[in-house]
Amino acid sequence: MGSKTHLSFGLLCACLALLVASLHGITTERFHHANKNKQHNNGTAGRRDQSKRISCDFFQGSWVYDDTYPLYDSSSCPFVEPEFDCQKHGRPDKLYLKYRWMPNACDLPRFNGKDFLERWRGKKIMFVGDSISQNQWESLACMLHASVPYARTSFTRSKTPWTLTFEDYGVSVLFYRSTYLVDIISGPRGRVLKLDSIEGGKEWLGYDVLIFNTWHWWTHTGKSQPWDYVQDGGQVLKDMDRLQAFSKGLTTWAKWINYNINPAATKVFFQGISPTHYRGSDWGEPTAGDCSKQTQPVSGSTYSGGPVPGQGIVKNVLSTISKPVYLLDITLLSQLRKDAHPSKYSGDHPGMDCSHWCLAGLPDTWNQILYAALFNKK
Template sequence: MGVEMGKQKKIFVKIVACLILMGVAYRLYLSIIIPSSSSPQFIAHYSPPAPLPQLPTPPHPHPHTTSSPGSCDIFTGEWVRDPTGPPYTNTTCDTIEHHQNCMKNGRPDSDYIYWRWTPRDCNLPKFDPKTFLTFMRNKSMAFIGDSISRNHVQSLLCILSQVERPVEVYHDKEYRSKRWFFHTHNFTLSVIWSPFLTEAKIFEDYDGHASGAVRLHLDQPHSEWVNQFGKFDYVEIAAGKWFLKTAVYYENSTIVGCHNCKIENVTELEFDYAYRRALQTTLGFITKSDHKVYTLFQTTTPDHFENGEWNTGGYCNRTVPFEEGETELRDIDSIMRNVELEEFKKAVGDTNGSTLKLFDTTRLALLRPDGHPGPYRAFHPFEGKDPSAKVQNDCLHWCLPGPIDSWNDLLINILLTE
C-alpha cells in the first residue's frame, strides 16, 4: 500500500513539473511573436549642421538629428498627402488673425491643408497637445521675432485650444506682443514682437509702408524681450526678412553704416552685415546669461512671390507643394541661411551651460508655395471687383490651418528628446 502511494506521488510530481514547463514555454513563445506595446519613440536631436551650399537637395543629411537605430534628419523629407487633415478648423479656433484666416476670407480651394511633413528616413509622430501641455506644466515659453513667429504661435494655440482654451492675459497697443495662460497646466505662452531681435526704431504702418529708415542698434538686444527673459523656461527666436529694409546701423550709439539709405558720408553696407551682428548680439546674450533657457533658433522662411514683390504686383497662385528639385533658394535667402548656420555653430560651441538647438524649417517652407494667403489676406478680395483687378498678395505668411501646423510636430519632437 505504501509502495503504491509513493508511485502515485512520483507520477503527480512529474505531471505538475511538465505543466509548469509547458507554461513557461508558452509565455516565451508569446513574447517572441507578439511585440510589446509602447509609446512612440521620438528622434534624438543634437549638434549643429554644417552650412549647405543651397537647397532643396543637400549633399549630406544634417548631422544635428539622429534616431536609433541609424540616423535621421527630421528637417529633410517631403510633404506627403494626409487625408486626416489638420487637428482644428478656422471655426474651432478663435485665435486666428484675419490675415491668415484664408477659408473665412474666401479662398476657394482646400487641398493645401491635406499635406504633412514627413522626414525621409524616420517616423515623425503627430503633435499631441495633451503631451505638450503636460510637458509644459508650471513652465513658460516665448516666441521672439517677427510676424512669422506670431504666425507659428497662432498655429500652436489653435492645436492646444482643442484640449484647453487659454486666456489672453496681455497684449501691447498694436496687438503684436501677446501672452496667454493655460490655468489647468499653469503654463504661460508668449509672443514678443522683435523683428530685428536688437533695439530698433521703426517708422512704418501695419501694412509695411515705411515713412523713414529704420534706426537699428546692432549691439543692444531688444529690451522688450530682455526684460522678461528671466521668466522664460523655453524660447524660440527668429528673424530675417526685416533686415532687407532700408536702415541706418548703430554700434556704441554711433552710426557705422547703412543699407540702401543713400545718406552722404555714411558707408553703404549689405544687409548680411547687420544680420550677422544682430545674431551675435542676441545669441551672445542668451548663451552668457546666468538664467539658463532652452533656446530654439529658427532659420529663415523664404517667400514665394512670383512676377513681382509684395508691393509690385507679386502673387502666389500655386495649389500643390513643390517636389524636391523643382525649386531652390533665392540668393537673398541663401545668404541669410549661411549667416544663421555660421553664427549658430559659433554660439552652440560656447553656450556656458545653456541649451541651444537649431529649428531648421527653411526647406519645409521652401517646398510649400501653395500654403500662403495670397490675395485672401483680405476678406473676399475680388468681391465687387473686376476679376483681373490687382490686389495685394501675402506670399510669406501661412494660412491657418496650413503648412505651419507641421512645425509643431518638429517642435515637440525636439523638446521630448532632451
C-alpha cells in the same frame, strides 16, 4: 583479487567524474562566451538603433497627401488673426490643408496637445521675433486649443507680450514682438537700428522655453523699413550691406544667449529662415509670377531656387554659441510649400502675401517638429 577489482572500479569512477566535470566546464564556458557575444551584439545593435534615432533629420523629406489633415479647423480657433485666416477670407481651395511632412529617415510624431500641456505643466513658453514668429505662435495656440477645446484659457494681447494661458495646466504661451531682436532707439536724428544693443532682452528672462526668429525685415528697404539709420559700434550710417548687418545683429543676440541663458532652466530654439514665393522661376515655373493660384507643394525633396542667403549666416552664428540652441531648420520644407501662403486671401495684409502662411497650414508642421524636439520624440 576482489581488492584489485574494487580499486580498478573506483579509479574508473574517478576518471569518469573528472571527464564529466571537464565537459561541463567546456559547455559552461561556451554558454557564457555565447551569451557574452549575444549581449555584446545586442548592445551594439541597441547603440546603433539609438544612434539612428538621435541622428534622425526632421528637415529632409517631402510632402505627402494625408486626408486626416488639417490638425484643426481655423473657424474653431479664437486665436487666428485675419491676416492668416485664408478660408475665412475667401480662399476657394482646400487641398493645401491636406499635406503632411514626411522626413526621409524617420516618422515625425503626430502632435498631441494634451501630452504637450501635461508634460509642460506650470511652464512658460515665449516666441520672440517678427510676424513670422506670430504666425508660429498662433499655430501652436490653435493646435493646443483643438486638443483641449474645453480647457479654461485666458488671453491678453493689449500689449507685448501677448499671453495665452491654459489655466487647467498652468501653461502660458507668449509672443513678444521684436522685429530685429536687437534694439531700435528713437532719438533726435530719427529711429536708429543699433546692431550692438539688445536692451529688450531683459523681457525674455525667466522663461522655460524661448523660440527666437529674425530675418523677414532685414532686407526691407525704403519706406517699408522701420528705421532711419543703422549704428554699428561707434558709427552711425544711413545704410549698410544688409547681410552684413544681419550677421552683426544676430551675433549680438548670440552673445546675449551665452551670457544670460542657463541651459538647466531654459531651452532655446531658433526658428530657421522662412522663405517667400514671389518668383515662379525659383520653383521651376517661370510663368508663375508669385504664389497666386498655387494649390500644391513642389514635388520631391529639392528646391531649384537654392538656399536663402541668410541661412549660412544663421548656422555660422549659432556655431559660436556655447549654450545649446536647437535650430528649427524649416527653410527647405517651407520652400516646397509654394501653395501655403495667404496670397490675396488675407484679412489684414494688402496686396499679394507670399511671405506669411495660412492657418491651419505650414506653421503647424514647424510646431510638430518643435514638439518632437522638445520632448525628444523620435
